[in-house]
Amino acid sequence: MTSATPIDDRMIARRLAAARAIAEDAAALAMAMRPPPGGPTGTTKGMQDYLTETDGAVEKLIAERLNALYPEDGFMGEEAGSRRSGTLTWVVDPIDGTSNYARGRERWCISIGLMHGKLPVAGVIHAPALHEIYTAQRGHGAFLNGKRIKASDIADxxxxxxxxxxxxxxxxxxxxxxxxxxxxxxxxxxxxxxxxxxxxxxxxxxxxxxxxxxxxxxxxxxxxxxxxxxxxxxxxxxxxxxxxxxxxxxxxxxxxxxxxxxxxxxxxx
CATH class of the missing domain: 3.40.190.80 (D-Maltodextrin-Binding Protein; domain 2)
Structure with missing residues (x-):
């Protein structure tokens, strides 16, 4: 899938670096608000579909920081239903794996993607409880904690x-x-x-x-x-x-x- 208007790789790289820094701050907030292990906290939006106070707080932090840096960019967030159009659009899941997070488990993350039109061009996935940060920019490789990654070679x-x-x-x-x-x-x-x-x-x-x-x-x-x-x-x-x-x-x-x-x-x- 392609987008009609060319983009500057350096522009995307700067935004990726900013998104990583914002994700680290968002991760610190999520960890500070993380519930202890046990039965689920928060409310449900539907069957096995959890919502915690942290979801809203983390999305608000990310949205405000991105808007301050790049007011011309669009924004789409899962929880607040925030929508703003732009040539470049940030797509955010403040806590992916909320059912795990709500029980004090470790497998959850903050996901910040950047779209150019209909094309995903950069992204950060930060899993603080696992001590893992994934980053990628289209045409420049994918990385886990700074080391390049690739899909499995298994053929069986x-x-x-x-x-x-x-x-x-x-x-x-x-x-x-x-x-x-x-x-x-x-x-x-x-x-x-x-x-x-x-x-x-x-x-x-x-x-x-x-x-x-x-x-x-x-x-x-x-x-x-x-x-x-x-x-x-x-x-x-x-x-x-x-x-x-x-x-x-x-x-x-x-x-x-x-x-x-x-x-x-x-x-x-």
């Missing part, structure tokens, strides 16, 4: 690990159908509660694929740059409705992407 599905996100918008029968299809290939299935970190795991080779039948742009905007730069294969998420609502996302290591996609009955870019 019998040694592959695949994550499938759970959503109340998907019926149990459909979810089970896809899990059975993967397991018939000898795949090890799992579900860990953060779409952004599942994407990051594919980008750095910790797992070979990730399937989410309904996911939103704020969950994946940063991660899609990671995937592109790490050499992973993805489905056409943006083209099938991901820009404006929930859509299917599938991504996989290149050597087994085709086989897994056929099993899951999904198209690839």
């Amino acid at each position: 599905t019998r040694t592959a690990m695949v994550e499938m996100g759970w959503s109340p918008k998907v019926t149990p029968d459909v979810y089970a159908k896809h899990m059975r299809a993967f397991m018939s290939l000898g795949v090890m299935p799992r579900s860990c509660g953060s779409g952004a970190l599942a994407i990051a795991d594919v980008a750095c080779g910790r797992q070979e694929a990730y399937l989410e039948l309904v996911i939103n742009l704020w969950d994946v905007a940063a991660g899609m740059v990671l995937l592109h730069e790490a050499g992973a294969v993805t489905s056409p998420f943006l083209e099938i409705g991901g820009l404006t609502g929930g859509a299917l996302l599938f991504t996989a290591a290149p050597a087994i992407a085709g086989e897994l996609a056929r099993a899951a009955e999904v198209a690839l870019d």
Whole structure:
């Protein structure tokens, strides 16, 4: 997918550096507000769909800092419903993996993506409880804590690990159908509660694929740059409705992407 108006790489690089610094401050706030291990805190927006005080506080911090630095940029945030148009648009999930965060678990993150029109061009995924920061700029590589990453080289599905996100918008029968299809290939299935970190795991080779039948742009905007730069294969998420609502996302290591996609009955870019 391309955008019509050229952009200056240096402009994107400066914004990526700013986003990383803002993500670190947002992570410190989230860690300070993090609940202790135990039953979930906060409220629910729906079945297994949690909302904590931290979600709003972190999004507010990120939105205010980005607006102060780049008032001409657009902004899309998950929680406050903030929308502002611009040639460049920030797409933010303040706490991805809120169900984990609300229970004092470690697998959650802050995701800040930058879009140029319909094209993801930069992103930061900061998982402070895991001490991990992923960064990527289109055309300049993907990194974990400053070290370049790439998708897995595994070519045998019998040694592959695949994550499938759970959503109340998907019926149990459909979810089970896809899990059975993967397991018939000898795949090890799992579900860990953060779409952004599942994407990051594919980008750095910790797992070979990730399937989410309904996911939103704020969950994946940063991660899609990671995937592109790490050499992973993805489905056409943006083209099938991901820009404006929930859509299917599938991504996989290149050597087994085709086989897994056929099993899951999904198209690839």
